[in-house]
Amino acid sequence: MIAFADHDAYIAAAPEALRPLLTLVRARLAQTLPDVDEIIRYDMPGFGSAGLIIAGYAAFSKQCGLYVSKGAISEYSDDIAAAGLKASKTGVTFSPSKPIPDELIAALAIASRRELGV
Template sequence: MSKFADHDAYIAAASETLRPLLLQLRAQLARALSDAEEIIAYDLPGFGFGKSIIAGYAAFTQQRGLYVSKGAISAHAEDIAAAGLKSTKTGVTFSPRKPIPDELVAKLALASRKELGL
């Protein structure tokens, strides 16, 4: 069982300085994946269908991230680098000083959805 009931509970548990950033990312994902459900999986908020996550986000003590499929990251590696952000195999890290641009969030979410066939 998750320790967070929903996205609101996850965001409320984050530090006050990170809440606006998380709210913005949530809204960006909701626009890009307008027919997807808000879900909690692995104690992290995400958007998807049933138990399939298309895109998720998180705020940890030292890192904030947007998590999508591997193919979405590799397909948009140049865009990620051009935005001055760093990526892992399945995520893009960001900060309050350097958030992920809205257009890039949408590109990553839609590419993840396409790769996952959802």
């Protein structure tokens, strides 16, 4: 497994078709969470504070994921479904053909931060 030094290295190593999505997710998270650190945990880029991961993102072969707290996923489950996206307990998957809306990225990050108390 590759250990990534930073978000730029992670995005550069992702499948080419997914890089624009990852770049947009990173930018939206940075805008929404300007006072937290960009981190790499579990070989995945994220944004965190006080040792907690507020939001993380990842690339796979054909899709990406945004990972937040369980409560954030629950709170926005209707919005996730309305966007035509699939969710697990802590993540939402999206792809170039079904991107995640900017507003949903921000809402999930804010809700995750609120739940984690950071």
